[in-house]
Amino acid sequence: MKIYDWRLAPNPRRVRMFLSEKSLDVPLEEVGGENMRLKPDFVARFDPYATTPMLELDDGSCISEAMAICRYFEELHPEPRLLGQDAKERAIVDMWERRAYEGAMFALSEMIRNTHAAFADRGLPGTAEPIRQVADVVERGEGRLRRFTRSFDKQLAANRFAAGESFTVADITAFCALDFLNKGMKVPIPAEFASLRRWYHEVESRPSARASA
C-alpha cells in the first residue's frame, strides 16, 4: 500500500493530516514535478483523473479523492474517530466537510488555476486535455470563499470545531484550504471573523498540522 502524494498541494495534505491524527504511517511517493506540474508518467497513467492524493492498495486498486481515502482508513482504524461518533454526528461532519471543500478548497483551486501562469491550459486538475484558464472563474471562487468563511465563522462562534466539540475531517478540509490560502496565496482570514481566527490558530498548533505541512 502507498499513497501518491504532492507535498506542495493543499488537497493531498488532507490525507497526510488525517493519517497523522490517527498515528498511521503509510508510505508516500512524491509525484509532484517541475513547474507545479505532476510528473508526466503519473498523468499518463491516470488521465483524465490523475489527481493527488491517490491510494494504491496491495491488489493494485487505485482510489482517488481525499475523502474516499480518509473514509477507507477510518474503517480500518476507527480510533480516534474523525468522521463522527454516530449517524447524526457523521451527517453533520459530512455536511460541513462538503461545505469546506466547495467553499474553500474548490474555491482556491478556481482562484489559482485561472490566474497563475503555471496553470495555463490546466483549468481543471488531473487531465492531459488542455482546459484553458477562464479569468472570470476567479470571481466565482471568491464568491464561494466569501460565503463559506462568513458562514463558518458563525458556526465556530457556537462550536469549538466545525461539527461540534470534537476535531473531525471537516476541520481538516477547512484548515488545509484556509492555510494554503493564507500562506501560499496571501489571502488571509479577514480580521472581522474572530471565531474563525481563533479556530485557525488552534488547529494550526496541532501536531498533525505541523507534521503534514
Place this chain on the structure above:
Amino acid sequence: MKIYDWRLAPNPRRVRMFLSEKSLDVPLEEVGGENMRLKPDFVARFDPYATTPMLELDDGSCISEAMAICRYFEELHPEPRLLGQDAKERAIVDMWERRAYEGAMFALSEMIRNTHAAFADRGLPGTAEPIRQVADVVERGEGRLRRFTRSFDKQLAANRFAAGESFTVADITAFCALDFLNKGMKVPIPAEFASLRRWYHEVESRPSARASA
C-alpha cells in the same frame, strides 16, 4: 422527520431515488417556488446554505448535502446496501460518486445557472447574496462534463454499474445529473458512448427512477 424538497431540481432527486431504492417513505415538503426560485421563507431561514435536499430531524437539527443525507439513511437502514459492501468497495463508490457529482451534477449547475435568465444574479445556489452569472463558466462546466462522460463510458465498458456489479449511490448521482441534462437541458449522451447509453437506459427503467422523476 421530513425532507425539504424541490421536485424539479436534479440534486434533491438523488435522495428521493435513494429512498425509493430502500423502500423508505419520508415526508417531503416542497419548497420550490415561482420562476425556478426556492420559496423566500426557506431561503431566509437557511441562508447562505438554503439548498435542497434538506433533512430536518425530529430534534430540529437540519442536514443539507445529498450525500450526508443518504449516508444517514444507509446507517439507519443498511439494506439494500447502496454505499458499498466493504471498505474497499465503499471507497470506490465514494470515488465515483464524487467524480459524478463534480463531472455531471456540478457541471450542469455551472451550465444552466450562468445562462438561464431565471438564474440572473444566482450564479451559486442557496444564497440570498447576489452572485452574478459568468458566461465563461459554462465552458468550464462543459469541460468537466466531457471529461466525466468520456471516463465514465470506459468504466461502464468494464462494469455493469459505476462501481462494479451492484447498483449504488454513484449510479444515482450520475443518473440524476445525466437525465436532467438529457431531458431538461436537451444535452443528450453522445452517440459514441455506447456503454454509457446502455447503462443510462438500464437505470432509467428502474422503479426508483420513475418514482423519483
